[in-house]
Amino acid sequence: MTRHSLATLLCLILAVGSVFLSQTTHAAExxxxxxxxxxxxxxxxxxxxxxxxxxxxxxxxxxxxxxxTMEMWTRGQDQALVVIRKPTREAGTATLKNKxxxxxxxxxxxxxxxxxxxxxxxxxxxxxxxxxxLIRDTSWDKDYTTQLTWKMAGATRVLLARMKPKPGAPVVYxxxxxxxxxxHFTPIRSEFYDRGKLVRTMTYDDVxxxxxxxxPHRMVLVPANKPKERTEMIYERFELDVVVPESTxxxxxxxxxxxx
Amino acid sequence: xxxxxxxxxxxxxxxxxxxxxxxxGLTAGGIAVSVAMMVWTVAMMAGFSGTMVRGATSVELGxxxxxxxxxxxxxxxxxxFEVSAAMLKTIEGVPEVQAVSPRVxxxxxxxxxxxxxxxxxxxxxxxxxxxxxPVAGAVTLGAWLSAKPSKTGPHEVVLGKDLARKLNxxxxxxxxxxxxxxxxxxxxxxxxxxxxxxxxxxxxxRSTAFIHLEDARYLGxxxxxxxxxxxxxxxxxxxxxxxxxxxxxxxxxxxxxxSAPLKVDPDEQDLNxxxxxxxxxxxELAPDLFKxxxxxxxxxxxxxxxxxxxxxxxxxxxxxxxxxxRRREFGVMLAIGLSPARLFRLVLTETFLLALAGALLGAAMxxxxxxxxxxxxxxxxMFTDGGSFSYMGIAFNERIFFKLRATTILEPTLVMLVxxxxxxxxxxxxxxxxxxxxxxxGRS
Numbered sequence: 001m002t003r004h005s006l007a008t009l010l011c012l013i014l015a016v017g018s019v020f021l022s023q024t025t026h027a028a029e030x031x032x033x034x035x036x037x038x039x040x041x042x043x044x045x046x047x048x049x050x051x052x053x054x055x056x057x058x059x060x061x062x063x064x065x066x067x068x069t070m071e072m073w074t075r076g077q078d079q080a081l082v083v084i085r086k087p088t089r090e091a092g093t094a095t096l097k098n099k100x101x102x103x104x105x106x107x108x109x110x111x112x113x114x115x116x117x118x119x120x121x122x123x124x125x126x127x128x129x130x131x132x133x134l135i136r137d138t139s140w141d142k143d144y145t146t147q148l149t150w151k152m153a154g155a156t157r158v159l160l161a162r163m164k165p166k167p168g169a170p171v172v173y174x175x176x177x178x179x180x181x182x183x184h185f186t187p188i189r190s191e192f193y194d195r196g197k198l199v200r201t202m203t204y205d206d207v208x209x210x211x212x213x214x215x216p217h218r219m220v221l222v223p224a225n226k227p228k229e230r231t232e233m234i235y236e237r238f239e240l241d242v243v244v245p246e247s248t249x250x251x252x253x254x255x256x257x258x259x260x
Numbered sequence: 261x262x263x264x265x266x267x268x269x270x271x272x273x274x275x276x277x278x279x280x281x282x283x284x285g286l287t288a289g290g291i292a293v294s295v296a297m298m299v300w301t302v303a304m305m306a307g308f309s310g311t312m313v314r315g316a317t318s319v320e321l322g323x324x325x326x327x328x329x330x331x332x333x334x335x336x337x338x339x340x341f342e343v344s345a346a347m348l349k350t351i352e353g354v355p356e357v358q359a360v361s362p363r364v365x366x367x368x369x370x371x372x373x374x375x376x377x378x379x380x381x382x383x384x385x386x387x388x389x390x391x392x393x394p395v396a397g398a399v400t401l402g403a404w405l406s407a408k409p410s411k412t413g414p415h416e417v418v419l420g421k422d423l424a425r426k427l428n429x430x431x432x433x434x435x436x437x438x439x440x441x442x443x444x445x446x447x448x449x450x451x452x453x454x455x456x457x458x459x460x461x462x463x464x465x466r467s468t469a470f471i472h473l474e475d476a477r478y479l480g481x482x483x484x485x486x487x488x489x490x491x492x493x494x495x496x497x498x499x500x501x502x503x504x505x506x507x508x509x510x511x512x513x514x515x516x517x518x519s520a521p522l523k524v525d526p527d528e529q530d531l532n533x534x535x536x537x538x539x540x541x542x543x544e545l546a547p548d549l550f551k552x553x554x555x556x557x558x559x560x561x562x563x564x565x566x567x568x569x570x571x572x573x574x575x576x577x578x579x580x581x582x583x584x585x586r587r588r589e590f591g592v593m594l595a596i597g598l599s600p601a602r603l604f605r606l607v608l609t610e611t612f613l614l615a616l617a618g619a620l621l622g623a624a625m626x627x628x629x630x631x632x633x634x635x636x637x638x639x640x641x642m643f644t645d646g647g648s649f650s651y652m653g654i655a656f657n658e659r660i661f662f663k664l665r666a667t668t669i670l671e672p673t674l675v676m677l678v679x680x681x682x683x684x685x686x687x688x689x690x691x692x693x694x695x696x697x698x699x700x701x702g703r704s
Contacts (some may be wrong), residue, residue, distance in 0.1 A: 059444070063338075066444045090446050103373070104438050106448030111436040112373045119369070119378065126440045 029157075030182075032148050038161060038185045039141035042178070045187070045215065050075045050244040054085075058232040059127045066126065069236075073257070079249045080134065083258050084125070092258040095125065095134060098249045102131055105258055112251065121172065128200070128221050128231040132172065143169035144176070157182045173199065181207075186214045198224040211240040273609040280582070287578040288618035291680050294571035295622025296629065298564060298672035299664075303630035304638065305560045306663035309553050313496060317542045319461040322361070322392045322490030323499050324506060325545055326351075329522035329538040331487060337366060338442045340485035341537060348489075350513045356494045356502045359391035363488040364476040368439025368447075370417075370469055375427050380468045381437060383476020392492040395457055395470070402431035402455030409472040416472060417451035420465040421458040429453050437469075441481040449479050499541040507539045564672075571676060575683040579611060583687035590691045591699030600692040607691050611684025615677050623673040627664070634662040 051074045059066040069086040083094040083105075092107030102115040120132040140146070144163040151160040161178040165171035175193040180186065187204045200223050204216035217235040247253045277284040317323050331339035343362050351360045364383030369376050386405035390396035396404040401424075405416050417435060419427070429435055433453045441447040451471065459465055477484060493502045511517045518536035543550040583590075593603060638660045 061444065064444050084446075087445070093446050093448065104369070104448075106436045106438050106450070108448050109436045109450030111434070111450060113369060113371050113376050113436045113438050114373055115369070116371075116376055123440075125446060126444055 029150055032150065033159070033185070035146050035148060036141065038148060038159065038180065039139075039144075039146060041185050042140045042161075042180075042187065044213075047074065047077055048240045050241055052239045052242050052244060053235055054237040056232075056234045056236060057125075057127060058230075058234070060228075060230050060232070062226070062228060068125070071257070073244050073248050075244045075246065075249065079246075081249055081254060081257060082134070083260075093125070094254060094258045095131075096249060096254050097134060102134070105254055107258055110255070112254070128223050128229065129233075138169060138171055142166075143171055150182070151179070153179070158188060159185065181214075184214050186216055200224055206234075208238075210238050213240065269606065270609065270613075273606055273613055276606075277610055277613060283578065283582055283585075284614060287575060287582075288614050288621065290574045290578070291571060291615055291618025291676050292622035292625060294567055295619050295672045295676050296626035297622075298567055298676075299623065299626025299669050300630050300633075300662075301563065301567075302560070302668045302672070303626075303634065303662040303664045304660065305556065306665070306668065307634070307638075307660050309556055310496070310663055311660055313542070313549065313553060317496070317546070318492075319393055319395070319398075319459045320464060321542050321545050323493040323496065323542050324357075324491040324503050324539060326489040326491070326506070326510075326537055326539050327487065329518035329520070329536045330524040332538045332540060333521035333523050335365065335487070337480060337482075337487070339535070340364075340442070340482055340487050341535075342484065343486045343489065347510070347513065347515070350509050351489065351491065351506060354502065354505050354509050356498065357506070358492045358494055359388065360492075361385055361388040361392040361490045362473060362486040363389075363490060364473060364480060364482055364485075365487045366439055366476060366480045368437050368479075370423075370435055370437050370451075371427050372429070372433075372435060376436075376438075377423060377426055377467070379423065379437075380463070381439070381476060381479070382468055382470050383473040383480075384470055385473050389470075389490075392490045395459060395464070398457040398459045399455045400458045402453065404455055405470060405472055406454070409474055414452040415449055415475045416454040418455040418457055418470040419453055420468045421456055422466040423469065424453065424456045426466075431455060435469075437471075437479060439479065441479065443481045445481065447479045447481065449475065451475075499543070503539045503541040510537060510539070568675065568679060572679050572683055575611075575615070575680050576686065579684050579687040580690075583607070583690050587691070587694060587699050588702070590694050591696045594694060595696040595700060604688045604692040607688035608681065608684050611688070612677075612681045615680025615684075618680065619673045619677045622676070623669055626672070627669050630662050630664050630668075633660075634664050637661045 051072075053072045055070050055072060057068045057070060059068070067087075068084050068090065070082050070084050072080065072082045074080045078097070078099050080097040081094065083092065084090045092105070094105035094107075096103045096105060096112070102120070103112045104115060105112055115131055121130050123129070124131045124134055140163065144165055146164075147162045149160045149162070151158050159180040159182055161176075161180060163176040163178065165173065172194065173192045174195055177191040177193070178187055179189040181188060186207050187202075189204070190202045192199045192201075200221055202222075203220045204218070206218040207214050207216050209215075215235075215238060217238065219233045220230055221233075222230045245253075248257065328339045328341050330336075348360055348362075351357060362385060366381040366383070368379060368381055370379035370381070371377055384405070386409070387407050390404065399418070400421065402418075405418055409416065414434075417437075419429070419435075424430070427435065431453050435451050435453060436448060437451060438446070438448045451469075457464065457470075471479075473486075476482070491506070493499055507517050507519075516534055516536035518538045521538060522535065524535070590603060590607075594600065598606075
């Protein structure tokens with residue numbers, strides 16, 4: 001046997017061995033979590049009995065970058081108030097979601113303007129988020145059929161959720177893919193598809209522990225048709241289950257919050 | 261002798277025609293009706309096209325517009341330009357230019373707590389705009405924008421009729437405008453409805469709100485800039501020439517001018533770069549309308565062809581029938597020594613006389629009817645459920661005023677005269693080729 005063929009043999013053994021090894025790791029995969037475990041957490045990621053947050057939104061468009069500082073209150077699943085604090089020209093501009101209704105507050109006019117349902121898909125406050133993202137009441141758990149699998153992303157194992165909307169669910173996407181942390185199920189990345197075409201990608205990072213829950217403090221949305229653009233949402237401060245009175249979401253509450 | 265012969269020849273033809281009044285009358289009448297119908301139809305189509313173009317251009321466009329060349333390619337709100345008083349003077353100095361109005365175009369949400377609509381907000385000079393378009397005259401409720409925007413009072417807005425209805429607001433109601441300004445920031449303001457317009461132009465009636473130029477510039481963060489200059493010209497038919505003169509005038513006034521819309525990559529574009537301006541006549545601003553009018557003209561020529569064809573067939577038929585009926589008469593004429601060539605000429609002369617009488621009568625009838633409709637208009641309400649009707653978003657009054665030109669009358673008259681005479685060739689040929697003996701004996 002020449003040295004050359006010896007080397008070949010060695011390679012072969014190594015290769016077979018590695019295949020064998022990888023099979024053993026595969027066999028040692030932890031059991032998949034139940035859909036309920038994963039989806040309940042995803043549903044309650046940013047929603048709770050109540051929350052209060054300060055955030056910065058960077059809207060990067062082809063020609064301009066806009067930075068907004070906002071304050072947000074939520075209560076339950078269907079009440080939310082977002083007030084722009086900076087820049088000064090836009091300070092006080094607000095969005096109020098109360099039950100099924102969505103309003104913008106125009107501070108110069110000191111009036112509310114109702115956002116018609118036909119505009120739910122259009123841009124929220126000039127960002128890449130839509131009004132629908134804000135008002136959405138859909139539940140990952142109730143409105144989607146989910147299939148969980150393990151996947152290796154490089155050296156780390158991640159949980160992949162393949163979610164298809166149930167018939168009749170009020171959902172604009174036909175497929176959502178979530179990549180999640182293997183043990184505590186915080187999202188890492190999500191892809192939204194419409195009829196087989198990628199519409200947008202969101203990435204989540206800067207996970208911090210808030211009231212015992214792991215919450216990504218940075219979200220980046222990249223629209224698929226404008227890969228150079230993006231909207232970043234960065235939570236500066238995030239409090240869960242603080243006292244947020246019902247009156248916050250009334251017209252008076254809104255004015256009070258907007259003028260602060 | 262020859263003159264005498266010709267006279268007797270014509271007299272003979274006339275006599276032949278008069279001998280059977282019914283037959284001749286029907287043939288001439290057919291030609292007359294065809295000619296009259298042609299004159300009337302052509303005059304109506306001309307009136308219709310004119311009304312359509314004038315309707316579209318006068319209500320919304322103006323006949324000529326000036327934009328930044330890249331705005332003409334794609335109307336993005338940041339593609340605006342400075343308009344100085346001197347520039348407006350230059351434009352007004354061009355012959356045939358009657359008025360010029362600067363405009364700002366913004367899109368945003370307009371409404372209140374209960375309802376809102378995506379709206380085209382048009383910032384206009386309250387005094388200049390009514391000189392270019394009849395919009396101020398189209399106010400059905402309330403009033404047009406005040407000549408001078410009030411510095412302290414509420415901002416004024418004039419809404420399209422259907423927009424006001426959809427928002428469920430009246431004169432005096434408050435509406436909020438909420439939009440993303442040209443710099444990406446969120447602008448908002450409170451307006452009070454001052455008037456409601458009904459123009460028949462759907463873009464205006466359904467989704468337009470007129471506000472003061474300065475309010476629009478503030479709302480859209482336009483910093484004194486303008487999107488559009490709408491220009492009214494004296495006449496419709498030399499708009500291209502006026503546009504060329506405007507380009508020339510602005511160029512000599514130190515403006516950079518382009519000859520076509522400019523495609524600019526927004527990534528590369530420096531906002532403050534001096535992008536050239538572009539002057540465009542209505543045919544370029546509303547190419548669909550222009551194509552419509554062209555198509556209209558083409559389909560009308562098809563219609564003319566069909567009318568001519570029907571007329572020709574009926575004349576050929578009548579002439580053939582009459583040649584058949586008169587074969588004995590022709591046979592006798594040949595038998596008593598009329599040469600076949602003479603007979604051919606006789607029959608052709610008869611046809612020519614018929615065609616001439618018919619064409620002249622038709623021209624007279626058509627001209628009379630069309631001039632009547634040109635003067636008092638043609639009532640179109642029989643085709644609608646009353647009220648005005650709109651076509652391609654352009655409102656027509658119930659009456660269409662016909663447009664009658666010399667060619668409109670001459671063309672069908674001459675064509676039918678020639679065609680009618682040609683239609684006589686075949687029967688004349690058949691008459692010439694008759695076998696006299698057999699024909700007289702009734703054996704053919």
